[in-house]
Amino acid sequence: MAKVDIKTExxxxxxxxxxxVGDNVAEEEVIxxxxxxxxxxxxxxxxDGVILEILVAEGETVTEGSVVARIEV
Incomplete structure (x- = not known):
């Protein structure tokens, strides 16, 4: 199983x-x-994968390219 970082654009x-964390997600599904x-x-x-980590909280400011979640594929 590989881990994939989800980054902001x-x-x-x-x-x-x-x-x-633990939710299944399909490709292009909103996290x-x-x-x-x-x-x-x-x-x-x-x-497609399973959410391993959510690295941000609601209200937090992120910059372009920030890793906000990790999924296992």
């Missing part, structure tokens, strides 16, 4: 976490939503 605030410039930006799984 934009700087913003973690608005809502949609998944929890969390960022708020940036009054827009909602989804952060999705890059592959």
């Amino acid at each position: 934009i700087t913003g605030n973690v608005w809502k976490i949609e998944k929890a 969390l939503i960022l708020e940036s410039m009054k827009m909602e930006i989804p952060v999705s799984a890059s592959e």
